[in-house]
Amino acid sequence: xxxxxxxLRGRGWRMTAQxxxxxxxxxxxxxxxxxxxxxxxxxxxxxxxxxxxxYNTLGELVSLGEVLEVATDKRAKRYDPNAHQPxxxxxxxxxxxxxxxxxTGNPLADLPDSERFGFTVSDVEVTYRGTCPNCASx
Amino acid sequence: xxxxxxxLRGRGWRMTAQxxxxxxxxxxxxxxxxxxxxxxxxxxxxxxxxxxxxYNTLGELVSLGEVLEVATDKRAKRYDPNAHQPxxxxxxxxxxxxxxxxxTGNPLADLPDSERFGFTVSDVEVTYRGTCPNCASx
DNA sequence: TCCTACAATGGACAATGTCTAAGTCAAGCA
DNA sequence: TGCTTGACTTAGACATTGTCCATTGTAGGA
Ligand SMILES: [Mn+2]
Ligand SMILES: [Mn+2]
Ligand SMILES: [Zn+2]
Ligand SMILES: [Zn+2]
Numbered sequence: 441x442x443x444x445x446x447x448l449r450g451r452g453w454r455m456t457a458q459x460x461x462x463x464x465x466x467x468x469x470x471x472x473x474x475x476x477x478x479x480x481x482x483x484x485x486x487x488x489x490x491x492x493x494x495y496n497t498l499g500e501l502v503s504l505g506e507v508l509e510v511a512t513d514k515r516a517k518r519y520d521p522n523a524h525q526p527x528x529x530x531x532x533x534x535x536x537x538x539x540x541x542x543x544t545g546n547p548l549a550d551l552p553d554s555e556r557f558g559f560t561v562s563d564v565e566v567t568y569r570g571t572c573p574n575c576a577s578x
Numbered sequence: 579x580x581x582x583x584x585x586l587r588g589r590g591w592r593m594t595a596q597x598x599x600x601x602x603x604x605x606x607x608x609x610x611x612x613x614x615x616x617x618x619x620x621x622x623x624x625x626x627x628x629x630x631x632x633y634n635t636l637g638e639l640v641s642l643g644e645v646l647e648v649a650t651d652k653r654a655k656r657y658d659p660n661a662h663q664p665x666x667x668x669x670x671x672x673x674x675x676x677x678x679x680x681x682t683g684n685p686l687a688d689l690p691d692s693e694r695f696g697f698t699v700s701d702v703e704v705t706y707r708g709t710c711p712n713c714a715s716x
Numbered sequence: 717t718c719c720t721a722c723a724a725t726g727g728a729c730a731a732t733g734t735c736t737a738a739g740t741c742a743a744g745c746a
Numbered sequence: 747t748g749c750t751t752g753a754c755t756t757a758g759a760c761a762t763t764g765t766c767c768a769t770t771g772t773a774g775g776a
Contacts, residue, residue, distance in 0.1 A: 454741095454742060454743075455743095456742070456754065456755080458755070474732090475732080475733080476731085488755095488756085489755085489756095490755065490758095491757090492734085492755075492756065493754080493755055493756075495733070495734075496754085511652045515731080515732080515764095516732060516733090517652050517732090517733090530689075530694070532697065539697075541694075542693060543688040543690075544688050544690060547681065547704060550683045550685070551668075551682075552681075552682060555668075555679045555681065556668070556708075557668065557710075558710070558714075559706075559708040559709060559710050560714060561706050561708035563706070563708070564705065564706050564707070565705045565707070566702060567702065567705075568699050568701070569699070569700060569702070569703070570699035570700045571697060571698045572695075572697050573695075576698060592722065592773060592774080593773075593774095594723065594773070596723080596724065612763090613763080614763080626724090627725090628725050629726090630765085633763095633765075634723080653762080654764090
């Protein structure tokens, strides 16, 4: 994470209080926050930060490959700082909880040429859906 | 897709001009339209149909299991009438073109118990991303 | 044909995201 | 250290997508 800040600085990223705060919010354990959630947490550390800056900064982090956009629910995009370890997601249909998961096998290999229709396939996203233990017991 | 209309009528669905038009728009080849695209095509057949009715009808078709919601792009939801044949999607990252695909193997079996975190996993969505032949040649 | 419960309408409202003009400041340089 | 400047931030307007509600209309049964 200071890793992240270091990497960004090394790539010529101009460091501002706002960008530092956004990076700090995404730091640490594997979170999957919406832009507004990132903004709310950023405001707690830097009250004057604007929504536009949060959106801009998230967009830049995505372009730089430091953060992934995931669309696990069908509402707001979520921002995933776990960009350097390929993984997929397990989502609770009831409460929206998200876990990172690592399935065995390579789903890309499961798509035969006859099912590629001339596309160059470069990536695959897998979203498992179900009910989390919390919601199951309630 | 008069099949669809028959099934719906059989389930006690009150048939109106608006609902018929929405069902007709979704009929036929495998389309993946946004709600606004469905509305635009519906208006061509029934100019006075409202946006709210299109949203309501799509929501009902989803509840009835006759249409699937898919979130292949990160903007509007898309509505998929190919609900009775399990399949996944291949999306062009450039132009957004969507194809139905049928990978081999069962991705559910690729998620070991140790990666389920106590969830009851009931469903999996796979989205392949790449470049379509059109966009590749351009 | 008439009734009435269910459906459609239009418009307000909400949530999410994008854009711009004007002000501010990080970082390099004298 | 103190300028200079281009990049960054801000507030708020605007756009897109989706939801809600009060009113009006109508499908389908009696
Ligand atoms: Mn993740
Ligand atoms: Mn499909
Ligand atoms: Zn849950
Ligand atoms: Zn394409």
